[in-house]
Amino acid sequence: MAKVAIDDVRCGMTLAGDVLGKNGRKLLDAGTVLESGHLRVLRIWGVSAVDVAGGEAAGGARDDTCGDGESEALAAAHELAELRFALADRSHPAVDALYRCCLRDLGKEDRCPLPPPFPSVSDASLLPEAPDSPEALVAGDPALASFPDIYFRLQEAIADPRASAGSIAGIIGNDPGLSATLLRLANSPLYGLSRPIDSLARGVMLIGAGELAQLALGVAVADRFRDIPACCLTMRQIWEHAVGCAVLARVLAAHVGGVSQERLFVAGLLHDLGRLVLLRRLPVHMARAMTMAREARLPVAAAEHELLGFDHAAVGRALLAQWRLPQELADAVGGHHGQGAMARDACIVHVADMAAVAAGYGSNGSPVAPPLSAVAWDALGLEPSVLPVALSQAGRQVDDIVSGLLG
Incomplete structure (x- = not known):
């Protein structure tokens, strides 16, 4: 039996003892012949080393693929899904x-x-x-004290019945970074438009001023946390x-x-x-x-x-x-x-x-x-x-x- 660091553990090795998580929960049983799904589970739960019979895998593969056979891939998928839904009913x-x-x-x-x-x-x-x-x-956090006022100016413009698509686009256009991001989003699969939007005014007309203002809100927040x-x-x-x-x-x-x-x-x-x-x-x-x-x-x-x-x-x-x-x-x-x-x-x-x-x-x-x-x-x-x-x-x-x- 030998203690092997997780980065040196290979498919085909056999566990000499049970593997426990740091909370005491059993992750794998002694005698398990390790496959790729097991290695992924060990890494997910932060296991740093395991006891392995002999310390080496006889003829074991030197990577984590272990052949990637269909049944093994399915078993690994089941194991990961069980982990992901551990709290779910x-x-x-x-x-x-x-x-x-x-x-x-x-x-x-x-x-x-x-x-x-x-x-x-x-x-x-x-x-x-x-x-x-x-x-x-x-x-x-003083940096979070206030929100960029572009969102509020957009809301005021939208509420004004005299505001045009061009005037709303002009407010957005005062922030080049925001303008570029909104155009990228407008042309993304989020809207699935058949023709590309090449201007903010066209975006306002096709997507809607209110919808574009909502996107502007999301983008402005994202920019605050880079x-x-x-x-x-x-x-x-x-x-x-x-x-x-x-x-x-x-x-x-x-x-x-x-x-x-x-x-x-x-x-x-x-x-x-x-x-x-x-x-x-x-x-x-x-x-x-x-x-x-x-x-x-x-x-x-x-x-x-x-x-x-x-x-x-x-x-x-x-x-x-x-x-x-x-x-x-x-x-x-x-x-x-x-x-x-x-x-x-x-x-x-x-x-x-x-x-x-x-x-x-x-x-x-x-x-x-x-x-x-x-x-x-x-x-x-x-x-x-x-x-x-x-x-x-x-x-x-x-x-x-x-x-x-x-x-």
């Missing part, structure tokens, strides 16, 4: 539909394998003192998850009816806004929270609450309130984890968020999808068959929209 029809989609897609490719374990303070008592409320956290520390998650992972949730929220809104699809797109895009504030203001706490979530198979929001006494949803609500943005947007962002009575927008974002994690769009720091609120699902009156359709639509849009958003 699989007996719920909507969760079962998501699980089947996830299993199908993992059998092809895992869109977003997790990065290596995050650097983290192992003892929570050693963490620096944090603000005692979401409002104090937000107020402590300097997040990369110790926990990359900007690409963060915004791919946000866009995945946004696209799914927009698609679900179309099936629910009676709600603005663009408003739900922006609500989905900003649903983890509070996590961006936490990553910016309390990166050490967030590294600890994400490590806790990974090791204990918790939603990151639960780990945040345990460490801070509040979570990212509450921080997002506090920031949107400080910026005087619409209350319905603050309710959707602040309520998307099921806190208290959920408005319909919050219910849609909640379902979209779970589906985005299940589908592997980017990462929110946890490999585990949050539990689905049956109350939120029932409030939308949707059939489970909507979810595979929504995921199929989202899959054709997310990458292009992320590229349009980040440039």
Whole structure:
């Protein structure tokens, strides 16, 4: 028996002892002959070394593919899907539909394998003192004191019956970066227009002033958070998850009816806004929270609450309130984890968020999808068959929209 570092473990090696996660949960049994799916599981849960019989694999492959036979790929997909749905009630029809989609897609490719374990303070008592409320956290960052006034000027112009498409486009055109991003999004699969939009005025006429203003809101917020520390998650992972949730929220809104699809797109895009504030203001706490979530198979929001006494949803609500943005947007962002009575927008974002994690769009720091609120699902009156359709639509849009958003 020999202790082998995880980077040196190869397919074909046999475990000499049970492998336990840091929370004591058994991950793999002694005697398991390691395959590629097992290696991925060990890395997902931050295992650094394992006991291997003999320390070497007789004739084992020197990479993680292990032949990649069809049955092995299916077994690996099942294992990853089980991990991703560890907190979910699989007996719920909507969760079962998501699980089947996830299993199908993992059998092809895992869109977003997790990065290596995050650097983290192992003892929570050693963490620096944090603000005692979401409002104090937000107020402590002067850079977040106010929101760019372009959104408010757009709203004033839209409310003016004398405003033309050209005048609205002129307001946007005063910000070249915003203009370029909005044109990229207008020409992305989000709208699927048959002819390219080559000017903002044409975009206003084809897409609508209100819809373009909603996109401007999302883009302006994204621009505020381009300097997040990369110790926990990359900007690409963060915004791919946000866009995945946004696209799914927009698609679900179309099936629910009676709600603005663009408003739900922006609500989905900003649903983890509070996590961006936490990553910016309390990166050490967030590294600890994400490590806790990974090791204990918790939603990151639960780990945040345990460490801070509040979570990212509450921080997002506090920031949107400080910026005087619409209350319905603050309710959707602040309520998307099921806190208290959920408005319909919050219910849609909640379902979209779970589906985005299940589908592997980017990462929110946890490999585990949050539990689905049956109350939120029932409030939308949707059939489970909507979810595979929504995921199929989202899959054709997310990458292009992320590229349009980040440039």
